[in-house]
Amino acid sequence: MCYDVKTSLKSQLKRAKHYGNQKAIKEIEEKLVPQTDLPLYHTQGHSHKKLLIYTNENSHYPTVSTWGLIPSWVKDEEQKQRSWNSTLNARGETIFEKPSFRSSATSKRCLIYLDGFYEHHHINKSTIPFYISREDQEPLIVAGLWNDWLDKETGELMNTFSIVTTTANSLMTKIHNNPKAKESRMPVILPDELADNWLLPINDDLDQKGIQELIQPYSAGALEYRTVDRLRGKQYMGNREEITNKVEYPELGLFFDF
Numbered sequence: 001m002c003y004d005v006k007t008s009l010k011s012q013l014k015r016a017k018h019y020g021n022q023k024a025i026k027e028i029e030e031k032l033v034p035q036t037d038l039p040l041y042h043t044q045g046h047s048h049k050k051l052l053i054y055t056n057e058n059s060h061y062p063t064v065s066t067w068g069l070i071p072s073w074v075k076d077e078e079q080k081q082r083s084w085n086s087t088l089n090a091r092g093e094t095i096f097e098k099p100s101f102r103s104s105a106t107s108k109r110c111l112i113y114l115d116g117f118y119e120h121h122h123i124n125k126s127t128i129p130f131y132i133s134r135e136d137q138e139p140l141i142v143a144g145l146w147n148d149w150l151d152k153e154t155g156e157l158m159n160t161f162s163i164v165t166t167t168a169n170s171l172m173t174k175i176h177n178n179p180k181a182k183e184s185r186m187p188v189i190l191p192d193e194l195a196d197n198w199l200l201p202i203n204d205d206l207d208q209k210g211i212q213e214l215i216q217p218y219s220a221g222a223l224e225y226r227t228v229d230r231l232r233g234k235q236y237m238g239n240r241e242e243i244t245n246k247v248e249y250p251e252l253g254l255f256f257d258f
Contacts, residue, residue: 001089001165001176001181001185002045002088002089002117002119002142002163002165002185002186002187003044003045003046003088003089004042004043004044004045004117004118004119004129004231005040005042005043005045005114005115005116005117005118006040006041006042006043006114006115006116006117006118006131006133006244007038007039007040007051007112007113007114007115008038008039008040008041008115009033009038009039011113011114011115011139012036012038012051012052012062012113013025013028013029013052013062014113014139015054015059015060015062015111015113016028016054016060016061016062019059019060020060020061024061028061028062032052032062032063032064033052035050035064036049036050036051036052036064037049037050037051038051038052039241040239041239041240041241041243041244042118042231042238042239042240042243042244043067043239044231045067045068045085045088045089045163046085046088048066048067048068048084049066049067050064050065050066050067051064051065051067051112052064052065052113053065053110053111053112053144053146053159053161054110054111054112054113054199055108055109055110055146055199056107056108056109056110056199056200056201057108059111059196059199063110063146063159064159065110065146065159065160065161066158066159066160066161067088067160067161067162067163068084068085068087068088068160068161068162069087069090069100069101069104069145069146069147069160069161069162070083070084070087070147070149070158070160071087071099071100071101071103071104071147071149072103072147072148072149073099074149075152076151076152076153077151077153080149080151083100086100087100087101087160087162088162088163089162089163089164089165089185089187090105090145090162090163090164090165091164091165091185092143092164092165092166092188092212092215093166093212093215095145095164096208096212101145101162103147104145104146104147104162105145105208105211106202106208107201107202108145108146108147109143109144109145109146109198109199109211110144110145110146110161110199111141111142111143111144111190111195111198111199112141112142112143112144112161112163113139113140113141113142114139114140114142115133115139115140116131116132116133116134116140116244117131117132117140117187118130118131118132118228118231119132119172119175119176119186120176120178120231121174121175121176121177121252122177122178122179123251123252124251126249126251127232128227128249128251128252129227129228129229129230129231130175130225130226130227130228131225131226131227131228131244132171132172132175132223132224132225133223133224133225134222134223134224135221135222135223135224136222138192140187140189141189141190141192141195142163142164142187142188142189142190143163143164143187143188143189143190143198143214143215144161144162144163144164145161145162145164146159146160146161146162147159147160147161148160163187163188164187164188164215165185165186165187165188166185166186166187166188166215166216166217167183167184167185167186167217168183168184168185168186168217169186169217169218169219169220169223170220171220171223171225172184172185172186172217172220175225186217186218188214188215188216188218189218190214191218194214197210197214198211198214226244226246227246227247227248227249227252228243228244228245228246228247229242229243229245229247231243
């Protein structure tokens with residue numbers, strides 16, 4: 001799964017700076033960024049932080065969005081709170097089938113630019129956090145689904161998103177070995193040259209199969225990893241830059257070998 005991520009303003013704005021102009025970037029920095037929770041050196045999905053996404057409706061200009069997709073059929077705040085944590089991730093193989101995601105999978109897809117993500121490795125009774133990023137230090141371009149939800153009680157219109165996941169590659173299979181999970185998973189990281197295809201409309205030239213063909217494990221050789229400080233419990237330092245610094249765990253060397 002993908003419940004813990006890191007994303008910086010630099011990564012979040014890479015797409016906007018590539019396609020936009022200085023006026024647009026200044027507007028984003030002055031009007032949109034203050035509405036987010038950036039920078040996020042570490043955040044857990046269950047905290048429902050706000051960051052920037054690029055949607056199929058405005059692929060070059062970001063939108064402020066809250067992690068945890070709220071489907072249009074959610075009626076009120078109570079129903080939202082009951083279901084919110086179950087839509088942090090969307091299983092790629094079933095996005096066109098699940099009621100929470102099928103509408104978004106058809107017409108509301110997005111890209112999320114991340115520095116990296118975290119997963120936990122289990123050894124006996126120990127749980128050791130890893131940080132995973134691109135080997136070339138470029139942002140990960142992650143496939144997502146989004147939806148606007150209107151809170152009828154307050155009149156607030158919320159933009160929300162979910163991260164699409166797929167089966168793990170060889171690296172992530174070794175790291176993400178939760179014994180309680182049926183299988184190892186990882187976010188759908190899109191190669192740079194295919195990222196724009198995720199935003200294409202489904203029509204005569206692109207059907208559901210074409211979208212699902214993009215839901216593939218990212219190359220293990222293009223990723224790097226390191227063990228980092230605790231992400232849970234009393235030792236957790238919080239949203240601080242040094243949380244991605246390498247931390248040695250002696251017990252890991254006895255069992256973990258690539």
